[in-house]
Amino acid sequence: MKADRTLDCYGLFCPMPIIKTGEMLKEMRKEEILEIISTDEGIEKDMPAWCEMTGNEFLGIEKEDEIIKVYVRKK
Amino acid sequence: MSDKLTLIVFSDNLDKALAAFNIATGAASMGMEVSIFFTFWGLNILRKKKEVSKPKNFIKKIFKKINKGGYDKLKLSKFHMFGIGTFLMKNLMKESNIPSIKEMLSLAKNLGINIIACNTTMEIMGIKREDLIPEVNEIAGVATYLSKAKDSKINLFV
Numbered sequence: 338m339k340a341d342r343t344l345d346c347y348g349l350f351c352p353m354p355i356i357k358t359g360e361m362l363k364e365m366r367k368e369e370i371l372e373i374i375s376t377d378e379g380i381e382k383d384m385p386a387w388c389e390m391t392g393n394e395f396l397g398i399e400k401e402d403e404i405i406k407v408y409v410r411k412k
Numbered sequence: 413m414s415d416k417l418t419l420i421v422f423s424d425n426l427d428k429a430l431a432a433f434n435i436a437t438g439a440a441s442m443g444m445e446v447s448i449f450f451t452f453w454g455l456n457i458l459r460k461k462k463e464v465s466k467p468k469n470f471i472k473k474i475f476k477k478i479n480k481g482g483y484d485k486l487k488l489s490k491f492h493m494f495g496i497g498t499f500l501m502k503n504l505m506k507e508s509n510i511p512s513i514k515e516m517l518s519l520a521k522n523l524g525i526n527i528i529a530c531n532t533t534m535e536i537m538g539i540k541r542e543d544l545i546p547e548v549n550e551i552a553g554v555a556t557y558l559s560k561a562k563d564s565k566i567n568l569f570v
Binding site for chain 2: 348349350351352353355356358359360387390391
């Protein structure tokens with residue numbers, strides 16, 4: 338998936354990926370897509386939950402070995 | 413109006429403090445308004461390493477010496493083992509990029525989390541405002557806590 342910005346959360350655990358995502362989205366414009374690179378398995382459940390609460394759109398995940406790429410559209 | 417989360421941190425264990433900060437910072441990143449009340453042993457987390465004020469009361473003075481404060485002094489609730497266990501756990505946390513309590517405190521501050529110190533505990537333990545770290549933004553009592561907790565969707569005691 339094509340993203341406007343990429344956030345590197347490699348090796349970070351809960352709650353750091355969602356906190357960094359929140360900070361990054363604040364700097365972005367509406368409808369822009371953020372790609373989050375993570376190695377934390379929990380993010381697969383956490384990011385949809387975080388998006389639901391914050392009103393952003395969870396677009397899905399892509400997995401490559403241990404890397405989990407998460408896509409979020411800013412609303 | 414945004415949802416609210418209130419946390420009471422009663423204990424000064426490293427593990428419990430970390431759990432409290434995890435929940436608090438997570439909630440704040442989800443747009444919740446977060447307040448953490450540090451009371452009794454929990455107040456030790458907010459104390460400066462070196463005491464500034466000296467209580468006049470003899471027992472308070474001795475107690476303040478024994479009951480050490482500061483986020484660096486926190487022990488694990490299990491496997492402290494005279495400091496070895498806590499030392500090893502801190503190293504493991506560092507290796508796994510888990511923020512320390514110090515980092516959590518500044519993270520909490522940046523996320524706008526309200527850090528409240530319990531005034532009764534301060535009185536009992538002979539702790540003054542100048543003994544507390546600057547991250548503390550309020551000194552208050554049970555009424556403040558209750559008025560916040562009443563409107564909170566989530567309220568936890570750690």
